[in-house]
Amino acid sequence: MNANVTLDAASATTGELSHEFIAFACELGVLRFGEFKTKxxxxxxxxxxxxxxxDGASLSRLSDFYARRILSAGIRFDVLFGPxxxxxxxxxxxxxxxxGLGRNTPYAYNRKEAKDHGEGGTLVGAPLKGRVLIIDDVISAGTSVRESVDLIRAAGATPVAVVIALDRQERGQGDLSAVQEVEKDFGIPVIxxxxxxxxxxxxxGHPELENKLAAVREYxxxxxVD
Structure with a gap:
């Protein structure tokens, strides 16, 4: 794999990548508009x-967004962890x-319940060691991140950041968002x-969707939160 592939993938601006991702999520109906009750x-x-x-095509493209965002963030890490x-x-x-972008990376994940036969335990995949990057979809209450941090530290490794697909950028129970609470509590960035x-x-920028804009702005x- 040519090293220039990784550099090119990381060169897209965050704004361009975000715009492309929002368009993709709207196209698939992953991002929907209406009235929905949150947690x-x-x-x-x-x-x-x-x-x-x-499906395979949408997961492949979603994974590409994660990979490009990880590279553009410039985070040093050794292992990916999926809660x-x-x-x-x-x-x-x-x-x-x-x-596919020239960065072969080990990954691991956990089970909800410990396995009492075979290899046993709650962790599966590559050993958790060094600097660990947590991958999740969103952060609502931050529960899965907190559990992940505990597992990573118990294995003797160091959590260095969390990467999520969408940050709702809204307050939790206090003045901070769930993302900001995770950053404050664990001293790691959420990207x-x-x-x-x-x-x-x-x-x-899309006239066919501007009728949704007023409600989203009001929310x-x-x-x-900023």
Whole structure:
């Protein structure tokens, strides 16, 4: 693999990558508009369901977005970790996409329940050692990230960052968002392929979707964080 492939993949600006990702999510119906109740009990004008990346083509393209965002962020890491369950295909897919861009990367994931036969334990895949990058879809309450950090540290490794598909950029129970709480609690960055700011910018540039824009902007004013 030519080293220039990795450099070219990382050269796209974050804004360009985010715009491309929002368009992709809207095209597949992964990003939907209407009225949806969040875990916090709020009525949101949009909903992101990463479970709808449910075939080979969409997962392959999603994995490419993760890989390109990881490379553009310039994070030093040794292993990818996907928390059960949604993080498992994301970590595997990102590892394959990174390999295609010239960066062969080991990956691991956890089981929800420990296996008492065979290799046993809760961890599967590559050994957790060195610097570990956590891959997830979104951060709502931050529970899976907290569990992942505990597992990684218990294995003697160091969590260095979290990469997610979409940052809703809205407050949790206090003044901080779930993403900001994770960054504050663990001292590691959370990097997103796209965020609510990118969604608003995308809607603003597409007349066929501008009827969704007012509700999304109002939601940002009521619940948003920078």
């Amino acid at each position: 916090a009990g709020r009525l949101s004008p949009y909903f992101f369901n990463a479970g709808l990346f449910n 059960a369950y949604k993080g498992i295909p994301l970590a595997a897919g990102a590892a394959m996409a990174l390999s 997103s392929v796209a965020g609510l700011t990118d969604l608003i910018a995308y809607l603003s 940002r004013v009521r619940y948003g």
